[in-house]
Amino acid sequence: MTELSYEQITSLEKIARSLRADSLRFIYGRGSGHPGGALSAAEILAVLYFHELRIDPQHPNWSERDRFILSKGHASAVLYAALARRGFFDKNELKNWGEVDCPHQGHPDRLKTPGVDMTSGILGHGVAVGVGLALAARMKKSPSRTYVLIGDGESQAGIVWEGAAAAAKYRLSNLVVILDLNDVQLDGPMHEIMPMDHMAQRWEACGWYVMQVNGHSVRQLVEGLDLAREIHDKPVCIIARTTKGKGVSFMENDSFWHGNVPSKEQLEQALLELGVEEEKNG
Amino acid sequence: MAELSMREGYGRALADYGKMNPKVVAVDVDTSASTLSHFFAREHPERFFNVGIAEPCAVDVGVGLALGGYIPFVNAFAALLALRSLEQIRTCVCYANTNVKLAASYAGLSDFKDGPTHFAMTDIANMRALPNMNIIVPCDAAQAAAFVPLVAELVGPVYLRINRGSTLPVYQPGSALQIGKGILHRQGIDLTIVAAGSMVGRALLAAQELDKDGIHARVVEIHTIKPLDGEILLDAAKETGAIVTAEEHVRAGGLGGAVSELLAETYPIPIERVGIRDEFCPTGRNIEGLLDACGLSVAEIIFAARKVKKMKPGGTEKQ
Numbered sequence: 001m002t003e004l005s006y007e008q009i010t011s012l013e014k015i016a017r018s019l020r021a022d023s024l025r026f027i028y029g030r031g032s033g034h035p036g037g038a039l040s041a042a043e044i045l046a047v048l049y050f051h052e053l054r055i056d057p058q059h060p061n062w063s064e065r066d067r068f069i070l071s072k073g074h075a076s077a078v079l080y081a082a083l084a085r086r087g088f089f090d091k092n093e094l095k096n097w098g099e100v101d102c103p104h105q106g107h108p109d110r111l112k113t114p115g116v117d118m119t120s121g122i123l124g125h126g127v128a129v130g131v132g133l134a135l136a137a138r139m140k141k142s143p144s145r146t147y148v149l150i151g152d153g154e155s156q157a158g159i160v161w162e163g164a165a166a167a168a169k170y171r172l173s174n175l176v177v178i179l180d181l182n183d184v185q186l187d188g189p190m191h192e193i194m195p196m197d198h199m200a201q202r203w204e205a206c207g208w209y210v211m212q213v214n215g216h217s218v219r220q221l222v223e224g225l226d227l228a229r230e231i232h233d234k235p236v237c238i239i240a241r242t243t244k245g246k247g248v249s250f251m252e253n254d255s256f257w258h259g260n261v262p263s264k265e266q267l268e269q270a271l272l273e274l275g276v277e278e279e280k281n282g
Numbered sequence: 283m284a285e286l287s288m289r290e291g292y293g294r295a296l297a298d299y300g301k302m303n304p305k306v307v308a309v310d311v312d313t314s315a316s317t318l319s320h321f322f323a324r325e326h327p328e329r330f331f332n333v334g335i336a337e338p339c340a341v342d343v344g345v346g347l348a349l350g351g352y353i354p355f356v357n358a359f360a361a362l363l364a365l366r367s368l369e370q371i372r373t374c375v376c377y378a379n380t381n382v383k384l385a386a387s388y389a390g391l392s393d394f395k396d397g398p399t400h401f402a403m404t405d406i407a408n409m410r411a412l413p414n415m416n417i418i419v420p421c422d423a424a425q426a427a428a429f430v431p432l433v434a435e436l437v438g439p440v441y442l443r444i445n446r447g448s449t450l451p452v453y454q455p456g457s458a459l460q461i462g463k464g465i466l467h468r469q470g471i472d473l474t475i476v477a478a479g480s481m482v483g484r485a486l487l488a489a490q491e492l493d494k495d496g497i498h499a500r501v502v503e504i505h506t507i508k509p510l511d512g513e514i515l516l517d518a519a520k521e522t523g524a525i526v527t528a529e530e531h532v533r534a535g536g537l538g539g540a541v542s543e544l545l546a547e548t549y550p551i552p553i554e555r556v557g558i559r560d561e562f563c564p565t566g567r568n569i570e571g572l573l574d575a576c577g578l579s580v581a582e583i584i585f586a587a588r589k590v591k592k593m594k595p596g597g598t599e600k601q
Contacts, residue, residue, distance in 0.1 A: 063351065110378055118349060119378035122369060128339045129374060132346015132354070135331060139307075140351070159370075162339035170331070 002226055004219055008051075012218040015085070016046040020247050021276040022081035022091070028267045030098035032106070036257040037151060038078035040182040040215070040242040047221040048147060049082040057087035060114040064144055067117040067133050071126020072151035072180065073107040074259070080104055080113070088115035123154040127177060128163030134175040134235075145174045145229075153185030156194050161206065167235040168207025175235040176228045177208075180215060182244035186258045203237040215240025247274050288445040289387055291423030293318025295430040296355060296385075297325040306434055307347055309333060309340045310357040317357040317387040317444070337362045341370035341382070348380040353434050359393070360386035360402030360443060368408055375439045376412040383433050384441045389419075390480065390530030391558075392446035394572045397565035402443075403558050407535025409441045410508055417507040418461065419443045419529075419537075421482035425453035425505065432461050443479065445530075447569050450483020452503070462506045464514035470500035473591050474518035474525050475583060478504050478537045480573070481528035481556070488583035499526075499587055510540050512548070519549045524590035524597070526554045528583050530573065533557035552593035554586035 004012075019042045027033030049055075053066045070079045084091040096102045103112045107121030118129055126148040137144040154160065167175050181199060183190045190196060203210045209231045213220035221240065228236040244258070245251030248270040251262075262270060300306045300322055307329040314320040314332060323330035331347075333339050337358050344354035356363070363371075363386045375382045386405060393400040409417050416438060420426035426444055433440045452467070453459075467482070468489055477485035482503045489499040500522050502514055519525060525545070527538035538555030545551060559577050566572030573579065591597050 067349075118345075119374065122373045125342050125345075125370065125374055128342030129346040129349070131339075132343040132348070133350050134346070135343070136347050136350020136352055139328070146346075159338045159342065162333070162336040163342065166331075166333045166336070166339055166343060169333075 002222060004222055009219055012043070012046050012050060015050050016042040016218065017247070017274050017276055018085065019045055019078050019081040021271055021274050022085070023077035024262060024267055024270050026077045026080060026094050026097055027261055028264070029095065031261055032098060033077050033261065034074040034259050035077070035251060035262065036184065036244040036255070037072055037075040037180065037182070039246045039248060039251065040244045041075050041078050041149060041180050042246065043216050043218050043221060044149060044178055044180065044240055045078050045082040047218050047225065049086045051222055052225050053147070055115070057115065060088055064142055066144055067146045069118045069126040069130055069146070069148045070108055070120055071148050072123065072154050073120030076106065076108050079108055079116070083113065083115040086115070089113070123151070124157035124159040126150055127160050128166065130175050130177070131163050131166045131170070131172060134167070134172040135170060137174055138172070145176065148175070148177045150177060150179055152179060152181045152183060152190055152196060152199070153193070155179065155196050155199070164203065164206040164208065171233050172235045173232050176225070177235070177237045179237060179239045180242050181239055182242045184244035184253060184255050184258065186255060188255045200239055207234060208237045209234040210237045210239060212239045212241065215242035216246060249273060285448055286423040287447050288420065288423045288426045288449060289318045291427040292385065292430065292444050293321045295427035297321035299430050299434060300326045300329065303353070303434060305351070305353045306355065307331070307352045308355045308357060309344050309347070311335055311337050311340045313358060313387070317385065319355070319357040319385070337367040338370045341367040341384070342374055344382045345370070345374040345378065345380045348382050353381060353383065355383045355385045357385045357387060359400065360389040360405050361400055364402055364405035364408045372412055376414045379414050379438065381437055382439055384439070385444060386441055387444045388446045389443040390445060391563055391566070391572050391576060392569055394566035394569045398562040401563055403532050403563065404535070405443065406507055406529070406531050406537065407539065410535060410540065414439055415508060416440045416461065417443070419479040419505055419507060421452045421479055421503060421505060422449045424451065424455045425459065428453065428455065428459050432459065436461055445480055449480040450487070452482050452486065462509050462511060464511040465503040465505070466500070466514065467503055468499070468501040470498040471522055472498045472524070473587055474500040474502055474522045475528060475587065476502045476504055476515065476518065476525055476537065476541055477528040478507065480530045481578065484578070484580050485528050485583055487580045488587065491580065491584055492587055497587065497591060504537055507537055507540055510544060512544055515541060515544060516549055519545050519551050523594045524552045526556060526583060526586040526590055528556040528578070530578060531557055532560065534560070552590040554590045556582050556586050
């Protein structure tokens with residue numbers, strides 16, 4: 001187990017804040033996007049891209065790399081923020097995000113954005129695609145691990161559970177699903193739209209090793225991912241309890257911000273609340 | 283050999299080819315004893331994955347295997363593969379352009395005794411509309427077997443359409459076979475019958491019958507519906523002036539649709555499409571009888587051939 005230093009924790013927290021700020025800037029610039037689910041996943045992306053994943057921005061197709069699938073592809077802004085900050089491409093490439101000549105698509109496209117391991121956007125695919133990747137890594141005796149981030153609303157899709165069953169059958173301990181559980185989806189609170197109660201028990205019943213963490217605690221996320229590496233006979237599901245729109249008071253827990261764009265004033269207010277104005281180069 | 287089913291030709295070939303190419307893997311959906319991917323499973327158990335009755339999952343698992351550097355053959359019934367997992371195929375196979383091979387078994391009406399729920403009569407149309415997809419329709423067991431290495435070695439998505447039973451044998455093992463290249467089976471000047479899959483053998487029978495009446499039909503096999511061999515079709519259009527298409531698929535969107543679209547834009551000539559009418563087909567007692575009952579008989583091809591020949595400018599039927 002890694003014991004994170006105070007400096008490491010504050011550094012990851014600072015990265016998460018900047019991923020939030022960049023996500024909102026990108027969405028504002030494009031005039032379209034999904035801020036709520038990008039903000040809820042900021043610590044998860046920060047920990048994955050700046051601590052956990054064995055990746056090389058200079059060689060994005062390195063065959064032994066760990067893989068990450070953003071199954072909740074509508075949170076593309078936070079993935080682009082992480083990839084750009086990690087050095088896969090220049091952030092300025094997103095200046096014209098949304099224009100037809102911008103390579104980076106509305107939802108992640110593995111053929112157009114370096115570092116995107118799998119095209120996503122239609123919800124539900126990540127777990128089953130992750131099963132295939134994990135099987136491939138095992139056959140090749142590769143140390144490559146596969147990480148899939150799914151949403152809680154996404155878990156309403158049946159294909160998620162088809163993939164979950166297959167992962168358990170093959171005891172894919174090199175597969176980790178992180179579930180961004182923010183209880184808000186497009187139409188409203190998840191517990192009203194289509195309740196997915198007993199989430200942990202559902203995954204356990206499917207044969208997964210399940211742990212629950214605070215999805216905004218970088219320390220808990222790192223510990224969870226560390227523990228996942230010690231599980232050798234099952235796939236692992238880390239249920240990350242999060243707040244949709246986290247970090248921006250007027251966006252938190254409000255389904256309006258699933259897919260709406262802040263005004264200029266709202267963006268400025270949000271950046272102020274995130275406290276990022278002083279770290280322009282950070 | 284004549285009695286070998288197309289699925290057995292395919293299944294045995296996949297198992298054999300797997301010995302030479304360690305990258306080939308197979309996924310099935312609790313149908314390996316039907317698709318006959320079980321030959322592969324027996325030979326290469328460490329490279330075979332049965333995900334249960336879950337076609338969307340099977341396709342996505344195949345996608346992951348392809349991303350991991352393998353060449354997955356995803357085996358399932360065509361009706362389910364082409365419809366239940368169509369979104370997976372659209373998004374994760376075609377749009378993401380992953381190297382997945384869809385082995386679509388029990389295609390067309392070939393699952394005659396299970397009835398219309400199990401018929402795949404729109405699958406070519408479903409697949410044809412998707413960018414990046416290659417569609418291959420073998421005509422018999424020997425050709426299905428011969429396509430296995432070609433399909434595996436083509437980089438990109440492939441939909442390989444496999445019938446449950448045997449068809450009239452046409453393909454000579456060892457003869458030339460190339461994805462995207464049609465086969466001229468028989469020369470003729472009065473019209474061309476363009477056929478795919480199980481209808482190739484029937485088209486050749488129809489041509490023999492027409493010959494007796496002094497109508498000389500060319501017979502061209504189009505096994506690759508996409509990308510379509512425009513050259514052989516344009517030559518046929520220019521040299522014979524009329525075309526009949528024949529396929530075990532609805533008339534909309536399949537081979538007949540592809541040929542009509544091509545020639546309407548390049549060299550318009552009379553065309554008749556022999557295919558399944560715009561209705562659901564009944565259950566049958568045997569495949570030959572069911573094909574006959576569903577508008578795919580040799581007589582149907584002959585009727586269409588006479589009709590297009592009459593439609594040719596100045597065309598009148600001989601005899």
